[in-house]
Amino acid sequence: MHIVDRRLNPSGKNLANRQRFMRRAKSLIRKAVHESSASRSIKDADQAGEVSLPAQGVHEPSFHRSSSGGLRDHLLPGNKQYIEGDTIPRPQGGAGGGGSEGSPDGEGQDDFRFALSRDEFVDLFLEDLELPDLAKRRVVDSESVSWHRAGYSVTGSPANLALLRTVRNSLSRRIALKRPKPADLQALRDEIAALSPDGEEGDRRIQLEEELTRKLRRTGLIPYIDPLDVRYRKFEPQPKPVAQAVMFCLMDVSGSMTEHMKDLAKRFYVLLYIFLKRRYKHVDVVFIRHTHQAQEVDEDTFFHSPETGGTVVSTALEEMQRVIAERYSPDSWNIYAAQASDGDNTASDNDKTAALLTDMILPVCQYYAYLEVGRDSEHFPPGFIRRDSDLWQTYTTICKSGAPMAMRKVGHRRDIYPVFRELFAKKTATTGAETA
Amino acid sequence: MNDFGGLRLGRPLFEGADWEFGTIQRVHDAIEEIAVGELGLDVYPNQIEIIGTEQMLDAYSSIGMPLFYKHWSFGKHFARNEAMYRAGMQGLAYEIVINSNPCISYIMEENTATMQTLVIAHAAFGHNHFFKNNYVFKQWTDADGILDYLEFARGYITQCEERYGEAAVERLLDAAHALMSHGVHRYPRRRSADLRSEEQRAKERRLHEERVFNDLWRTVPTKGAETEDRSIEERRRALLQLPQENVLFFLEKTAPRLRPWQREILRIVRIIAQYFYPQSQTKVMNEGCATYCHYRIMNRLHEKGLLTDGNMVEFLRSHTNVVFQPDFDDPRYSGINPYALGFGMMRDIERICTEPTAEDQNWFPDIAGSVDPMAVLRDVWANYRDESFMLQFLSPRMIRDFSLFHVLDDSNEPNLSVEAIHDERGYRKIQRALAKQYDTAWTLPDIQVVDVNLIGDRRLILHHRALNRVLLEERDARFVLQHLADLWGYDVLLKEVDPASDSVLKEHAATPRGGILQPDGA
Numbered sequence: 001m002h003i004v005d006r007r008l009n010p011s012g013k014n015l016a017n018r019q020r021f022m023r024r025a026k027s028l029i030r031k032a033v034h035e036s037s038a039s040r041s042i043k044d045a046d047q048a049g050e051v052s053l054p055a056q057g058v059h060e061p062s063f064h065r066s067s068s069g070g071l072r073d074h075l076l077p078g079n080k081q082y083i084e085g086d087t088i089p090r091p092q093g094g095a096g097g098g099g100s101e102g103s104p105d106g107e108g109q110d111d112f113r114f115a116l117s118r119d120e121f122v123d124l125f126l127e128d129l130e131l132p133d134l135a136k137r138r139v140v141d142s143e144s145v146s147w148h149r150a151g152y153s154v155t156g157s158p159a160n161l162a163l164l165r166t167v168r169n170s171l172s173r174r175i176a177l178k179r180p181k182p183a184d185l186q187a188l189r190d191e192i193a194a195l196s197p198d199g200e201e202g203d204r205r206i207q208l209e210e211e212l213t214r215k216l217r218r219t220g221l222i223p224y225i226d227p228l229d230v231r232y233r234k235f236e237p238q239p240k241p242v243a244q245a246v247m248f249c250l251m252d253v254s255g256s257m258t259e260h261m262k263d264l265a266k267r268f269y270v271l272l273y274i275f276l277k278r279r280y281k282h283v284d285v286v287f288i289r290h291t292h293q294a295q296e297v298d299e300d301t302f303f304h305s306p307e308t309g310g311t312v313v314s315t316a317l318e319e320m321q322r323v324i325a326e327r328y329s330p331d332s333w334n335i336y337a338a339q340a341s342d343g344d345n346t347a348s349d350n351d352k353t354a355a356l357l358t359d360m361i362l363p364v365c366q367y368y369a370y371l372e373v374g375r376d377s378e379h380f381p382p383g384f385i386r387r388d389s390d391l392w393q394t395y396t397t398i399c400k401s402g403a404p405m406a407m408r409k410v411g412h413r414r415d416i417y418p419v420f421r422e423l424f425a426k427k428t429a430t431t432g433a434e435t436a
Numbered sequence: 437m438n439d440f441g442g443l444r445l446g447r448p449l450f451e452g453a454d455w456e457f458g459t460i461q462r463v464h465d466a467i468e469e470i471a472v473g474e475l476g477l478d479v480y481p482n483q484i485e486i487i488g489t490e491q492m493l494d495a496y497s498s499i500g501m502p503l504f505y506k507h508w509s510f511g512k513h514f515a516r517n518e519a520m521y522r523a524g525m526q527g528l529a530y531e532i533v534i535n536s537n538p539c540i541s542y543i544m545e546e547n548t549a550t551m552q553t554l555v556i557a558h559a560a561f562g563h564n565h566f567f568k569n570n571y572v573f574k575q576w577t578d579a580d581g582i583l584d585y586l587e588f589a590r591g592y593i594t595q596c597e598e599r600y601g602e603a604a605v606e607r608l609l610d611a612a613h614a615l616m617s618h619g620v621h622r623y624p625r626r627r628s629a630d631l632r633s634e635e636q637r638a639k640e641r642r643l644h645e646e647r648v649f650n651d652l653w654r655t656v657p658t659k660g661a662e663t664e665d666r667s668i669e670e671r672r673r674a675l676l677q678l679p680q681e682n683v684l685f686f687l688e689k690t691a692p693r694l695r696p697w698q699r700e701i702l703r704i705v706r707i708i709a710q711y712f713y714p715q716s717q718t719k720v721m722n723e724g725c726a727t728y729c730h731y732r733i734m735n736r737l738h739e740k741g742l743l744t745d746g747n748m749v750e751f752l753r754s755h756t757n758v759v760f761q762p763d764f765d766d767p768r769y770s771g772i773n774p775y776a777l778g779f780g781m782m783r784d785i786e787r788i789c790t791e792p793t794a795e796d797q798n799w800f801p802d803i804a805g806s807v808d809p810m811a812v813l814r815d816v817w818a819n820y821r822d823e824s825f826m827l828q829f830l831s832p833r834m835i836r837d838f839s840l841f842h843v844l845d846d847s848n849e850p851n852l853s854v855e856a857i858h859d860e861r862g863y864r865k866i867q868r869a870l871a872k873q874y875d876t877a878w879t880l881p882d883i884q885v886v887d888v889n890l891i892g893d894r895r896l897i898l899h900h901r902a903l904n905r906v907l908l909e910e911r912d913a914r915f916v917l918q919h920l921a922d923l924w925g926y927d928v929l930l931k932e933v934d935p936a937s938d939s940v941l942k943e944h945a946a947t948p949r950g951g952i953l954q955p956d957g958a
Contacts (some may be wrong), residue, residue, distance in 0.1 A: 001464050002487040002538070003457055014494045014514045019605070021511030058512055060916035063900075063908060065881050070906035074844040076765025076869050077772060079841040079857055085726055087851040089842065187747045198896050 120188035145237040156232025179222040180215040244282040245334040252341040261373040265340030290316035330364040343389025370407040453548035477565040505593040533559035535567040537579040559732040562726025572714040611919035612705040619684030619706040693858040693925040724778020822874035894926040921946035
């Protein structure tokens with residue numbers, strides 16, 4: 001008998017099959033991923049998780065007999081009361097006195113559930129998307145630097161002395177210039193001492209002493225460590241890409257925003273969060289809600305706590321500015337903002353909003369997305385032209401000036417993802433005037 | 437090794453749950469002594485491989501085979517099993533055993549020492565004996581060659597993927613897998629004779645003719661002309677070996693537009709299907725044999741003092757779980773448990789041999805009171821498959837123990853009716869009905885290629901003989917037929933025929949989509 005320990009065999013033997021399966025079911029999985037992401041909270045939206053696929057999508061068909069019709073025999077164990085000739089009313093929803101006939105491959109009509117790893121999940125989610133070019137500009141401009149080793153230099157502070165390199169240089173110089181080694185000198189001295197002082201071998205002694213003198217002179221002339229040998233570790237500053245981002249979620253929570261609109265907004269935030277998370281090591285989320293006044297709140301309050309009041313958008317921008325000044329210096333943070341609103345704003349506030357946005361907010365932001373959420377089935381009687389909202393009009397002028405800003409209208413859940421993709425699609429130059 | 441019994445009596449093989457390779461070796465040797473020495477099992481040499489969870493899931497998804505070609509469906513099964521396992525909805529098997537020579541058993545590293553003992557007794561001896569001796573396996577599988585063949589198959593398919601593209605191979609495999617259940621020979625075919633046996637046969641025939649020569653036959657008038665008429669049709673079918681139930685075989689040999697590598701891949705799928713065919717016919721017996729063996733072996737180990745009482749209790753707990761049969765109205769019920777039925781019947785045969793009742797004498801005169809129950813069992817394991825095994829050995833006692841009853845479900849009637857229960861009149865009926873459930877001819881739809889005119893429109897005609905008017909599941913049938921048409925390259929027609937009246941109940945047709953036959957535009 002042989003015993004073979006297979007536990008140490010390379011794992012992931014099935015990876016190739018899994019990849020083939022993923023490729024095969026890609027469109028289905030993508031759809032499932034988007035559906036499942038809707039039910040998650042923003043922060044854990046990008047965790048690994050189970051998705052379920054409709055069974056027929058990756059179905060393996062085979063010839064088998066249908067589960068109903070015709071003449072069937074069932075043999076069942078555990079008879080308690082029946083005797084021959086009894087009749088049993090046909091059970092609802094299928095034949096058989098206990099569902100003895102499953103489909104042959106054990107695959108029912110149930111959905112096919114399986115787990116995606118975090119990376120697989122996010123990859124599918126964000127396929128073909130890219131941060132707008134702006135991100136790079138910020139990286140270059142960034143004032144935050146980190147020091148990196150950059151070889152050796154001949155000058156520097158004593159703290160940076162590269163001992164090893166210095167001694168190495170000194171050693172090679174000493175060898176090249178044939179500086180006598182201490183051991184050789186010692187050997188020479190010993191030899192002289194060994195010769196008897198009575199001068200029997202006078203010639204030899206004189207010869208040795210001369211050699212010793214010569215060598216000592218040479219030792220004196222050639223220093224053990226010369227300034228030439230000294231090397232210092234060199235450091236050079238490199239601009240550090242800012243590896244953290246903060247995402248501001250601004251939302252109008254006044255009475256005119258329905259649950260449906262908030263849901264749309266949430267979905268958009270989730271997408272943005274996942275996307276940023278993918279690109280930055282660390283992502284903070286700041287929730288700012290506003291009516292006629294704005295405040296920073298936590299996620300739960302943001303989405304679920306009702307609030308009434310008027311609508312003054314500039315308050316939210318002011319609050320955002322305050323938070324940035326307090327906690328998120330543009331030097332060390334990439335700042336993204338997403339604003340969701342139904343487009344209402346107090347008429348007198350529009351100019352102030354525009355000014356705030358252009359002068360204060362946009363210059364520090366990587367990207368500012370404005371999402372105008374509408375009612376699900378908003379339709380107008382024919383003959384009426386739908387008027388653009390106050391905010392939309394205000395923002396359009398800003399957009400046209402080429403600011404890092406994008407705006408879209410969304411009316412239904414199904415539009416969220418396309419809009420998001422549109423905003424961040426890889427060829428940013430061609431997606432629209434807003435981002436150009 | 438032989439001094440185990442006397443010398444070490446009372447010294448257990450191991451204590452507690454931990455094991456190491458030495459333990460496995462000792463356990464295997466002790467079991468071998470009982471299995472081969474006392475039970476008279478005849479096994480392939482064993483190879484025991486220790487694997488972890490992921491590897492077990494892996495083995496699950498590729499039908500337990502250690503090396504298999506790549507296909508997305510295996511990834512799918514892996515994903516599903518993994519999800520179920522992670523969610524705690526499904527435990528993993530303790531072992532997987534492969535019908536090969538040497539017989540490979542995979543055992544899980546998480547098993548306790550007792551479980552490893554159980555698993556070795558169950559798989560490395562029980563299943564192993566069955567694989568080596570059962571006639572169905574002997575007839576249809578080649579234990580010596582299967583691993584080499586799988587190696588070849590994997591290499592060949594990888595090569596094809598490199599040469600013709602993964603997509604082309606995947607499409608072909610999809611189609612072949614869909615027809616896999618109809619890619620087996622159910623009956624041994626006549627082998628084409630080689631020259632020597634041909635010559636031998638000719639000689640025998642001549643001798644026979646000489647012996648029975650009678651000149652009178654020459655004077656009997658013949659009706660030569662009439663046979664000519666029918667023969668064109670018949671000859672055509674005979675040449676194509678029609679009707680043919682092995683659809684994959686038919687396609688491989690006959691499909692007009694397949695390329696050689698495609699035929700070879702169909703052949704690979706077909707041969708693997710054939711390799712697994714015996715397993716589906718002998719599920720109850722195979723598990724029954726293995727469970728009975730481990731039960732006997734474990735008890736014997738305990739008797740010899742090689743298993744502690746604690747380990748024995750652990751074993752019994754696991755054993756009773758395995759052979760548990762819930763009643764039909766129990767929420768846990770999901771069909772008859774092959775372990776329970778198989779184990780029950782093996783024990784029952786043992787009982788009939790050793791303590792026969794008058795009823796047993798009447799029902800099983802051949803084996804009742806037989807001296808050596810193991811000899812009887814070994815004979816049973818060698819010469820039956822599930823269907824014949826039930827017909828022969830399902831005793832009234834078993835039917836009573838299981839309280840089996842037979843319900844008939846006729847879609848033309850409003851109610852189900854109880855046809856037979858465990859009483860004097862019902863035993864035979866139940867025996868027959870249960871045997872039928874395990875007959876692959878009844879469980880798999882009977883589909884045959886009946887005709888094709890290769891000179892004409894080349895439309896392939898198949899018949900499904902709808903036993904008991906049970907039709908094919910329509911959606912799936914359509915998918916499979918589409919695959920079939922893609923492989924065949926011309927129209928395909930499937931008729932569902934009522935065998936009682938020969939009337940056509942339903943027809944499905946499919947037209948090829950292309951894709952398989954012109955994978956790279958060539």
